[in-house]
Amino acid sequence: MSQTNTILIKNPYILSDSIKKESILLVDNKIEEISTKLSDNDAEIVIDAEDKIAMPGLVNTHTHVAMTLLRGVGDDQELQTWLNEYIWPKEAKLTDELVYSASRLAMAEMIKTGTTTFNDMYFFMEQTAKAVEESGLRAVLGYGMIDLFDDEKRKSELNVTKKLIKNCHNTANERITVAVAPHSPYTCSEELLRQSAQMANKNDLNLHIHVSETKKEVNDLKNQRNQTPFEYLNDIDFLNDKTIAAHGVWTTDEEMKILNEKNVSIAHNPSSNMKLASGIAPIQKYLDNDINVSIGTDGVSSNNNLDMFSEMKLTPLLQKVDTLNPKVIPTNETIKMATENGAKALNLNTGKLQKDKLADIVLLNVNVPHMLPLRNPLSNVVYSALGNDVDTVICDGEIILENKELTKINESEIMEDIKEIYTQL
Ligand SMILES: [Zn+2]
Structure with missing residues (x-):
């Protein structure tokens, strides 16, 4: 207490x-x-x-908080170039100390802009956990697993997650929980995705993943497997009511049915999608299909801050201009996405001013x-x-x-x- x-x-x-x-x-x-x-x-x-x-308090359902250290790196690039040429070479030099410092900076920024809960995927997560514990915030932390289809790497990545669960799950007065977080279908092998889902189910944890962020990702998968990303994930038993899919920009009508059936939550990141020119996620369609949509900032180098108020404003504006209908995503729906829906996605008893809520x-x-x-x-x-x-x-x-x-x-x-x-x- x-x-x-x-x-x-x-x-x-x-x-x-x-x-x-x-x-x-x-x-x-x-x-x-x-x-x-x-x-x-x-x-x-x-x-x-x-x-x-x-x-x-606002619930940021998709971020990489230690990327505050990469603020200002690689502006004005498309996702693959941005990752390959700007972000990944710098991330290769990350250390415990750097992630701790960057996480502390993010805690300060998030608290000062009204976020009380965030869902993170990154590296050296014990350091972020330490910063969360000290700051008083609430977080769901996942180690971003990437095996690039290599067997040995897959095993070691899963071991890092196992350790994180052991060290950090339900710590800091239960303000910290752990999620299983394979990075994406294009950086993770099928086996890693399957084992991630099994690990999450076994430990009753959230699954956090990037899905359908760019058109290229969808086209590549179609060429390789003749499936769209959510069809593929459904096929390998990855989707359930504890899965949070970040982005979902290119989701098809058929995939909407799957997401509804499996009660998957979407984390919508309007600034990041706009900045990387990934596209406009079909948020109104998700809502029409009874799919739980929450809001995230994504990491700081594609945003470039952690201010949920600007994401809250951009969410309805983008849908209005996309559908040419000013009536879509009214204010009550927007605030729900930034609070209640985020709490629902993370299975946390927060996000509402109501008796017995956190x-x-x-x-x-x-x-x-x-x-x-x-x-x-x-x-x-x-x-x-x-x-x-x-x-x-x-x-x-x-x-x-x-x-x-x-x-x-x-x-x-x-x-x-x-x-x-x-x-x-
Ligand atoms: Zn992301």
Whole structure:
């Protein structure tokens, strides 16, 4: 349990499409009550939230947080060139220390922009776990397995995941869980994908993978196996209700049926898809097919930040311009994708302001020019807010950002460290 037992968030605007003010009582790491009847006497700590909007902490369902160290590397390239010529050569030089420093920088950025939970896939994940533990955030961590169709490599990659499960699953007051994360169908052998699914099922863990990000990936697989990526993954028993597929840009109507049947979740990454010119994911179609869609930032070199507020705004805008229909993805749907749907994808009891949900709450400052007037908090949060409006963040019942100041980690120390070490890559 966290050290603080009771917190009262006093009189914020509750995130909805009309003006509604209530107080929120947190007991340990859960939301105990939301009502107008609560008073200062109900809690040890009282946060005056008169000019704040209270909303669930954002859930970033696809990222590679230590890529903060690669910010500014390889702009304006398509995915394969970007990976082969810019990213992978630098990643080959990563070390424990670099991943730890980069992860700490990401924690600071995510907390300050209202993310309380993230789903990560990368390397040296024990280092990211350490940064998560120190920062107070919640995370699902997966080691990004790539065997490039090599038998020995496959075994060693699976062993790294096995070790990560042993060392990190359900640690940091259960804020950290582990996922099994084979990178993609084009970097992993069939055997690695099959064994990943078995390992995830056996340990009741999420499966996290990149699927159908580019047209090239889909065409290559069609040439090799005469199957589309989700048909292939379905065929080898990879898909289930704990699978999170990042991207899904080129998903066909037939694949939609498979995803619905297998209850797969999609992590949509609008900035990354736009920046790498991968395409526009058919989000409205996913929703029409009852498929759970969540939102992610992807890594920082294809974004180039971890601010979920900009992803939240881009998600409906991209669908509107793609379908030429301004009515698609209304504000309530967008906020659901960035919170509740993400929690559902990760099987976590968060993402909603509701009794008995985990106390993962963000308070946004309303008293700034671009947030006024406040007619409709939901509209302002989706279309007007910036990550920088985040004032207070509570994760697992603990205050980790207060008046824009990080309470558990030292921001200036983290930044000084990065300025010194980034040249090592
Ligand atoms: Zn990615």
